[in-house]
Structures are given as C-alpha cells and as structure tokens.
Amino acid sequence: RKLGLAGNAPVILIAAGGYGVGPVEQLVRNLLAMEKPWLIVAIAGKSEEVRERLEGIARKAGKLPDGAPRLHAVGFTREMDQFMAAADLLVGKAGGLTTSEALARELPMAVVEPIPGQEERNADHLLEAGAAIRCNNLPAAAWKIGKLLDTPARLARMRQAAAAMGRPRAAAEIAADALTLISRHASK
Numbered sequence: 001r002k003l004g005l006a007g008n009a010p011v012i013l014i015a016a017g018g019y020g021v022g023p024v025e026q027l028v029r030n031l032l033a034m035e036k037p038w039l040i041v042a043i044a045g046k047s048e049e050v051r052e053r054l055e056g057i058a059r060k061a062g063k064l065p066d067g068a069p070r071l072h073a074v075g076f077t078r079e080m081d082q083f084m085a086a087a088d089l090l091v092g093k094a095g096g097l098t099t100s101e102a103l104a105r106e107l108p109m110a111v112v113e114p115i116p117g118q119e120e121r122n123a124d125h126l127l128e129a130g131a132a133i134r135c136n137n138l139p140a141a142a143w144k145i146g147k148l149l150d151t152p153a154r155l156a157r158m159r160q161a162a163a164a165m166g167r168p169r170a171a172a173e174i175a176a177d178a179l180t181l182i183s184r185h186a187s188k
Helices: 024-033 048-061 080-086 096-104 118-129 138-149 152-165 170-186
Strands: 011-015 039-043 071-074 089-092 109-112 132-135
Touching: 011 024, 011 080, 024 039, 024 048, 024 138, 039 080, 048 071, 080 096, 089 096, 089 138, 096 118, 096 152, 109 118, 109 138, 118 132, 118 152, 132 138, 138 152
Parallel strands: 011 039, 011 089, 039 071, 089 109, 109 132
Antiparallel strands: none
C-alpha cells in the first residue's frame, strides 16, 4: 500500500535498469495485450522519457476488475527492495546487483535478452537452479511470462529455488568473518 499498489492481482515487476534501457515499453504493451488480471509495475529508472511514455501507456491501460490500475509506471526509485517484496515475478536483466537483490527477496525472475558476459552467465546459473526463465525473443517473452503466471505451482517452485540461492545475510556474515579474523590477528 505504501508503494501505491492495491488489490490482489499478481504483480509483475519490470526493471529497465537505472538508466531506463531495454525493451520495457514493448514488453509492457505485449503483457497488457494479453488482457490478464496482472498488475504490472514498470520501473523506468532515471529516464524521464521512458517514464513519461510508460505513464501514457498506463493512462490507456485501464483498470483491473478490483479497480486497481493495470500498469503502475515508476521513475527512479530508492524503494526497489520494497517493490521486489511486493512482486511475484521480476522481469529484467540478470546483472549482478539485480540478481542478488531478487534472490535475497526470494523473487523468481524472467530474464529478458541478457547481454553476453556476466548477464548470460548469471542467467544460466538462475536457470540451472530453477529460479528463472529466460526470454531471448521479445515477442515470445509475454507469452512465456503469461504461461508461468498461469501455473502457480511452477512459480512457487521457482520462488523456493530463489530462496535456496539467496543469501540475504551475506554482508552481515562477511562482516562477522572479517571481525573474527581481525580479532585473531590482533591477539597474536
């Protein structure tokens, strides 16, 4: 509610990255065209142009049966953790920070068009663990996402896989280990 999200519809969080790059607008249009009862939250990042275009799409998208808007357009936000907590599925790139945040939140991912290098390797790792689907073909991405959301048991298994991979206390564990090492060396 704090985020302005209402209703009980499944929440698809689409992250365009900090600078609003990627196929976010086309993906939003494709998902809306499926006429499913989903709440789509599209994060445009720092791109005011992308945010404004998404807001235009949102005005035309209409409402869900419970009266909530079908599309919630967001610009740059420091509340990404809270949006992830509210989401049922994260759609976006498999960069290191996004991936680790999603796993810490036990959030399954639909990885869209990963770039060669770290994103492909991260996507492969998520796929092998069962925490993600991969959408290499933008026109088919909405269909694959729809199929996943129409199969709650599969989505639940993916959430469990993400939980098994996630290390939400990793920073605290590293700090504790570092302090242990420091105290050992200080006592010598």
